[in-house]
Amino acid sequence: MNALFGTLTSLATYVAFVAVGALIGSRKAVRSRQLVWLGKVQFAALILMVVMLGIKLGANDEVIPALGQIGLTALVITLLAMVGSLLAVHLLRRFVLKLDHYGRPAGSADAQDEQGNGGGKADNGSTKWLVLAVVAGMLCGYFLVPDSWIGFCGTLIDWGLYLILFLVGVDMGRQGTMLADIKAAGFKVLLVPVAAAVGTLSFAVIGGLLLPVGVKDSIAATAGFGWYSLAPTLLQSYSLAVSATSFLSNVMREIFAIVSIPWVAKKLGYVECTALAGAAAMDSLLPVVVGATHERITIYSFVTGVILSMSVPILIPLIIGIPV
DSSP: OHHHHHHHHHHHHHHHHHHHHHHHHTSHHHHTSOOTHHHHHHHHHHHHHHHHHHHHHHHOTTHHHHHHHHHHHHHHHHHHHHHHHHHHHHHHIIIIIOBOTTSSBTTOHHHHHHHHTTSSOOOTHHHHHHHHHHHHHHHHHHHTSOGGGHHHHHHHHHHHHHHHHHHHHHHHHHHTOHHHHHHHHOGGGGHHHHHHHHHHHHHHHHHHHHSTTOHHHHHHHHTTTTOTTTHHHHHTTTOHHHHHHHHHHHHHHHHHHHHHHHHHHHHTOSTHHHHHHGGGGGTTTHHHHHHHSOGGGHHHHHHHHHHHHHHHHHHHHHHHTSOO
């Protein structure tokens, strides 16, 4: 219950920063300016946040030792879970939501105009910088950064995220299409996290059949949807081995999402990026998703992250309670 309350509190904070940014961005005095620095500041804040995340992971005593013990199992089920969620959301977008590559209703005038203009701002060039940021952060966290500094990294991550969310809101306000984007998404936006969850857990079954960990434990380990701080805690009383696998798997999901989202945005579709982000689509990976796609995907990313996050403290106890 506390986890659910924390999720709702975080959501309210994130929405508030985006809303304030959108209100400021919608002002005529702001919309009339070029603000060429806006994207650069967003990207700089994103790189800083990813480096801090890497430092926290590298300084965590559970990450590096777990790589040798359960790394292969975590790697396999993570890749399967991400492929499953990606496939499920891709099929949903094309055949149920009937959206085009860029998240617009297929065949609409806006979709045709955007396609003619290059389809948004997906750019694989940022991938190398995100990879370098994660690797550099983890190396610094493991070898250089004192333990006493790790708490400051968490604070920097929080404030970096708030800054990015505010700037995303400003960008949305300047575009002047925020309400139209929410209206266009409608209630069908709720199907995206459902598809992501179904895809994740379905392909986790395949991992359980292929690996010694078993189907139930494979599903339990991936049911955190990238929430690596909560899911392992819920699994500790059930099995320390599964808890460790869950921790490493969810860490891998966030890192793999950071480096693969720009490629997915360009090759598969904008909405699919939210599936890779999982529970983190509402916070730490929201700027990655929006940066690789378009501001209108914010609503899909928020909703996906919120619903998947809220499902974790409910779903994992149900899974581990299943009798074998």
